[in-house]
Structure formats: C-alpha cells, structure tokens
Amino acid sequence: MTAENWDWAVSDGSLPASVDLRTDIPHPARMYDYYLGGKDNFPADRAAAAQVVQLLPSAPAGSRANRRFLGRAVRYAAELGIRQFLDIGTGIPASNNTHEVAQAASPDARVVYVDNDPIVLTHARALLRGTAEGRTAYIDADFRDPDSILQAAQTKELLDFTQPVALLVVALLHFFSDTDNPQALLARYVEALPPGSLLILTHGTGELMDPEIAARIEDTYTKSGLNIRSRTHVQVLEFFKGLELVEPGLVPVHEWRPDPDNEDDRLMTREEVAGYGGVALKRG
Numbered sequence: 514m515t516a517e518n519w520d521w522a523v524s525d526g527s528l529p530a531s532v533d534l535r536t537d538i539p540h541p542a543r544m545y546d547y548y549l550g551g552k553d554n555f556p557a558d559r560a561a562a563a564q565v566v567q568l569l570p571s572a573p574a575g576s577r578a579n580r581r582f583l584g585r586a587v588r589y590a591a592e593l594g595i596r597q598f599l600d601i602g603t604g605i606p607a608s609n610n611t612h613e614v615a616q617a618a619s620p621d622a623r624v625v626y627v628d629n630d631p632i633v634l635t636h637a638r639a640l641l642r643g644t645a646e647g648r649t650a651y652i653d654a655d656f657r658d659p660d661s662i663l664q665a666a667q668t669k670e671l672l673d674f675t676q677p678v679a680l681l682v683v684a685l686l687h688f689f690s691d692t693d694n695p696q697a698l699l700a701r702y703v704e705a706l707p708p709g710s711l712l713i714l715t716h717g718t719g720e721l722m723d724p725e726i727a728a729r730i731e732d733t734y735t736k737s738g739l740n741i742r743s744r745t746h747v748q749v750l751e752f753f754k755g756l757e758l759v760e761p762g763l764v765p766v767h768e769w770r771p772d773p774d775n776e777d778d779r780l781m782t783r784e785e786v787a788g789y790g791g792v793a794l795k796r797g
C-alpha cells in the first residue's frame with residue numbers, strides 16, 4: 514500500500530480490506546510494543562524480543578525511557594509554540610502518542626504520522642482521533658521515500674511548511690544501515706523544514722554497554738531477519754549536522770530534560786538505557 518491509496522485505507526475510519534501482517538516473522542513495531550507491555554505482538558515478535566531481553570534485561574525499561582523522552586520533547590516543542598508535527602516511525606499507539614501530548618498543550622496542534630508497518634496501519638483509526646480544533650493524519654509510507662511523505666496529500670493539507678514544524682524520528686534511524694544512507698535521507702526532510710523548526714531524534718547505541726553484549730544483540734536482530742545498526746555518540750551527532758542542539762545536547766534519553774518526579778528515569782543507568790536522544794533547532 515502506498516501513500517496514494519491512503520484515502521481508501523483510513524480516511525473514513527475503516528480498515529483496509531486485507532493487510533498482510535506476516536505474523537510469522539518479527540517486526541520492529543511489534544517487538545517494541547512487546548517491550549512496552551502492549552498486546553499487539555505475535556509469537557515470532559515475542560521470541561525475538563525475549564532473546565534481546567536475555568542479553569539486555571533493561572530493554573523494556575529502555576523502551577519506556579525512550580517513550581518518555583518522546584513525550585518530553587513533544588511538550589518542549591509545543592511550549593516553544595510549535596503547532597505542527599511530522600512523526601515518522603510512529604509505532605503502534607501507546608500511551609502519550611504525539612498528538613495526545615501536543616494537543617494537550619495546544620489543542621489546535623496538527624500531527625501527520627508515518628509508518629510502513631502494516632500493523633500500525635491497522636491502528637490508524639486510533640491515531641486519527643484528535644481534538645476538535647487539532648487534526649491528525651496517517652500515511653502508510655517508507656522513510657526511504659521522502660517524496661511519498663513530503664508530497665503526500667495529507668502532509669500538504671495538514672502541515673504548512675512556511676511555519677515551524679517538529680520532525681520526529683524517534684527510535685527509527687537505527688533500522689537503517691550505512692548503505693541506506695540515513696544521513697542523506699534525513700537531510701531531505703530537514704531541508705524541507707522552515708527556520709524555527711525542530712528535529713527530535715533518538716537512536717539506539719551499544720556504546721554504553723559491554724561491547725560483546727552489543728554485538729550479540731545486533732546478531733540476534735540479524736538472525737531474526739531484522740536490520741539494526743548501533744551508532745556511537747559521534748555518529749548520531751552527524752544526524753544533527755547544520756542544526757543547533759538545544760540543552761543538554763545529545764545525551765542518553767533518560768538524561769534529556771528529565772522529569773524530576775519520574776523515579777524510573779532517576780534510577781536508570783546509562784548502560785541500561787542504550788539510546789541517545791536530542792532535540793535541535795533549525796536556525797536559518
């Protein structure tokens with residue numbers, strides 16, 4: 514399914530007639546759902562995720578920390594006055610979806626969600642529920658095809674690229690190997706953003722843990738047919754090229770403007786969290 518036939522798929526709130534979920538193979542969205550304690554996962558997802566948890570018992574806690582980062586970063590954007598969000602690699606709806614956080618702060622906020630996993634498409638209806646003043650849309654498209662996202666009818670209808678937009682690529686870019694050139698792909702999206710826009714990004718890393726464990730985690734994903742690419746702090750920083758990181762910069766996700774009342778973030782260690790997060794401003 515492509516962005517072109519999205520209207521048929523979800524604009525009236527109905528689900529597509531047939532979506533092949535390929536429940537026999539693990540999918541990143543459903544493994545993440547499993548880590549977050551969701552119910553939209555299948556034995557193949559759970560088996561692959563359980564192997565990762567064996568190597569990194571904090572994987573579920575790290576996923577929850579990533580999700581809390583997303584909430585704090587979206588709130589930060591909303592507090593800066595940003596009313597438009599492009600969230601690529603949306604995932605299966607979980608608590609504090611981007612539109613819920615953004616529209617709680619600014620009821621007129623507009624959110625365009627994008628994912629290429631068929632299971633996320635089956636949840637589009639939940640993602641499309643927004644406030645009366647705000648709006649949300651869902652595009653079934655691949656990050657590797659910027660035109661299918663930036664030129665989609667829903668993007669053009671909901672997002673005004675003469676006004677600041679927050680672009681979210683949260684826990685997405687580690688699914689791309691260097692041969693996919695995710696830096697160049699991301700640059701295409703950043704280029705489309707007007708000054709005053711924000712890039713909100715997290716990325717998995719093995720740099721903060723025992724290198725042997727990190728290698729075995731990558732190996733587990735590969736054997737499950739999934740591509741995952743851990744990157745170092747220096748490599749993740751490259752995604753912010755030309756942008757100005759806001760304080761505290763690129764840090765382990767639980768250290769980015771933590772909520773002082775959140776005990777989970779306070780007790781979490783860098784080794785456990787296994788991911789960097791940062792928010793950057795596009796100046797000119």
Ligand SMILES: C[S@@+](CC[C@H](N)C(=O)[O-])C[C@H]1O[C@@H](n2cnc3c(N)ncnc32)[C@H](O)[C@@H]1O
Binds near residue numbers: 542633683
């Ligand atoms: C780990 S989840 C992150 C969900 C959410 N952003 C969060 O951090 O809570 C990664 C999501 O990226 C999606 N994804 C992976 N590759 C993608 C691609 N090429 N294009 C669009 N989405 C992709 C997966 O389907 C999955 O839903």
